Amino acid sequence: MPLDKIRPMPVDRILSFRRNPASEQQLNQQTDQMEAIPNFLPAQLSSNDLQGAPMSPKDDTSPKEIIPPRGRRLTAGESLQADMDGLPPPRRSTVSRRNFEEEMSSTSQYMTVLKAALAVVTVCVMLTTIPLYRRQAKEANQKYILLWNDDSLVRGAATHMECGCIVTNRREPSEKPFDAVVFNADYPYTMEGFPQLNHTPDYLVVFSALKPLNKVEDPLRNGLNPPFNLTMTYRWDSHLVWSDYYFSHSTMAKRLQKFRPRRDFSVDDFSLETARRLEKALNVKKDLAMYLMYEVNDDSLPESLYLEEMRKHVELDSHSTCIGGNDCSGYFFWLVFETSACQDYVPTQIYMAMEKLIVPVVMGSGNLTNLVPEGSFIRGSDFASPKELVAYLKDLSTKPHDYIAFFWWHAIYKIRAIAQPYCALCHFIQTPLKDRKAKKESTDLGFINWWSKYQCPVKHTTFL
Numbered sequence: 001m002p003l004d005k006i007r008p009m010p011v012d013r014i015l016s017f018r019r020n021p022a023s024e025q026q027l028n029q030q031t032d033q034m035e036a037i038p039n040f041l042p043a044q045l046s047s048n049d050l051q052g053a054p055m056s057p058k059d060d061t062s063p064k065e066i067i068p069p070r071g072r073r074l075t076a077g078e079s080l081q082a083d084m085d086g087l088p089p090p091r092r093s094t095v096s097r098r099n100f101e102e103e104m105s106s107t108s109q110y111m112t113v114l115k116a117a118l119a120v121v122t123v124c125v126m127l128t129t130i131p132l133y134r135r136q137a138k139e140a141n142q143k144y145i146l147l148w149n150d151d152s153l154v155r156g157a158a159t160h161m162e163c164g165c166i167v168t169n170r171r172e173p174s175e176k177p178f179d180a181v182v183f184n185a186d187y188p189y190t191m192e193g194f195p196q197l198n199h200t201p202d203y204l205v206v207f208s209a210l211k212p213l214n215k216v217e218d219p220l221r222n223g224l225n226p227p228f229n230l231t232m233t234y235r236w237d238s239h240l241v242w243s244d245y246y247f248s249h250s251t252m253a254k255r256l257q258k259f260r261p262r263r264d265f266s267v268d269d270f271s272l273e274t275a276r277r278l279e280k281a282l283n284v285k286k287d288l289a290m291y292l293m294y295e296v297n298d299d300s301l302p303e304s305l306y307l308e309e310m311r312k313h314v315e316l317d318s319h320s321t322c323i324g325g326n327d328c329s330g331y332f333f334w335l336v337f338e339t340s341a342c343q344d345y346v347p348t349q350i351y352m353a354m355e356k357l358i359v360p361v362v363m364g365s366g367n368l369t370n371l372v373p374e375g376s377f378i379r380g381s382d383f384a385s386p387k388e389l390v391a392y393l394k395d396l397s398t399k400p401h402d403y404i405a406f407f408w409w410h411a412i413y414k415i416r417a418i419a420q421p422y423c424a425l426c427h428f429i430q431t432p433l434k435d436r437k438a439k440k441e442s443t444d445l446g447f448i449n450w451w452s453k454y455q456c457p458v459k460h461t462t463f464l
Contacts, residue, residue, distance in 0.1 A: 143165045143426060144168070144177070189217060204428075205229055244418055245355065247416075259370060288332055289393060291335040291336075333360075376408075
């Protein structure tokens, strides 16, 4: 029945019309003396609807009226469902509401909340305690390395290395015995207090050096019997090879011991990332050459004389460091002077220059074959005079393709810096004694033979 045609009528008449829709003539039989519609009737029969006001479809949120097809009456079930759809929802009685509130405030409810809080606290304690327990267990199994005369650490400080060892320079007795004691021959040292040191039964006494061995402390001085049973230097015959940098394949971190010969160079050999990096580095280069400041003394006199001759033909810059904001990348060439000619020794400045994409120009040093890639540096000794060297450097700086060719090795090799130099020693200590490749020497003769087997040649006295 259209809502806009419904007039006020008794309830029984309204329900009758809903069950048995009549024709439009039945609407004319309604009277004006009908009582008001109760509040519980369906929303379709609101006062607005009964007065003939049309209802917007968007506002009609009430259940849809069940209308049977023409000629069929509603069944009893459909009629009952239609009546129930129009009734308002039941309300919670006062008694049931009070029971609900009592249930929420009961002791069992408080116990439930308390159990939940205890569970949260337990989880938090476990999350805090388990890592602490693991750390304590890990520290109990960690190896301790004592730096006997290395002041690179703050006195008495300890460093937890990522490789699993604790490095310290504190000699005072401790509950934890030392697994290794490192003597750095680059600095002066004595054996005073060494016999009283707390150490493990199979501890290692390490002789280490980064500088050329002709510049370090002589371990055999004064007829002392050296206690060293492990060597860690730049020499390839050391138990552990030690340097600030090393070369490896681009995809592997293992130290290379041999390089392939240089072949015809092509820019296409570079990866896209490497080519972009080299191009960017080349674009920022404006100055010809630089060198690091040095201490002026008798040992550095050959360097001073050579630089004086070079300055007659070109302006040179000097820097105290190339670390940090001043990375020296704006130079084409890095002048490296090395008076020693020790076997297996590569001056650290050569590594630094190559890492910063600067071509090193080496004056002095020893045989670098198989120590750095072929064709990656310039030998000062290949030129008759500093004047000829300067002329070659100026010409090379104007030929980008020839200059980039010095970095051909970037296509297959990579230079890596060693952030934690004692990790190699740490891994060696952690390896069971029976599985170590370098066996511990049982007598002092092992180290004496190693030290005496090779000595550095006489130092360069001039570069001219």
